[in-house]
Amino acid sequence: MSVALRILDDGAWLSVNDQRRVSVSELWRLNAPDFCSCELVDFIAEGFTDVSADGRDVAVTTYGECIACGESGVPGRLPVGRIRHGEYVGYDRQNMVIEPIETRLRN
Numbered sequence: 876m877s878v879a880l881r882i883l884d885d886g887a888w889l890s891v892n893d894q895r896r897v898s899v900s901e902l903w904r905l906n907a908p909d910f911c912s913c914e915l916v917d918f919i920a921e922g923f924t925d926v927s928a929d930g931r932d933v934a935v936t937t938y939g940e941c942i943a944c945g946e947s948g949v950p951g952r953l954p955v956g957r958i959r960h961g962e963y964v965g966y967d968r969q970n971m972v973i974e975p976i977e978t979r980l981r982n
C-alpha cells in the first residue's frame with residue numbers, strides 16, 4: 876500500500892494522500908546543535924521544500940527561523956509523522972523535541 880506524499884502551495888503544506896496534514900507556521904522545538912547556538916531551537920517553520928519517507932519517519936526538509944536568536948536556514952529533514960499500516964500518523968509535534976534525521980544518524 877503506497878502513501879502519496881506531496882508538498883503543496885509553494886511549500887506551505889505537506890499533503891498525505893491528498894489531505895493537508897502539516898502546515899508551516901507551527902512552532903517546533905528542535906535538537907539541532909548545528910543550526911544555531913541555542914541549546915534547543917525554538918523553530919518556526921516557514922516552508923517545506925521536500926518530503927521523504929524512510930520506513931520509520933515521514934520527514935520534511937524545512938526552512939525557517941529560530942525565534943530566540945534569529946538564525947534562519949534549513950536545519951535538515953525533520954520527522955513529522957510516520958506511516959503505520961499504510962496510514963499516516965502525525966507526531967505530537969508541539970510536545971516533543973524534534974531531531975533532524977541528519978543529526979540522529981550521526982549520533
Ligand SMILES: [Zn+2]
Pocket residue numbers: 911912913916917941942943944945946
Ligand atoms: Zn537559536
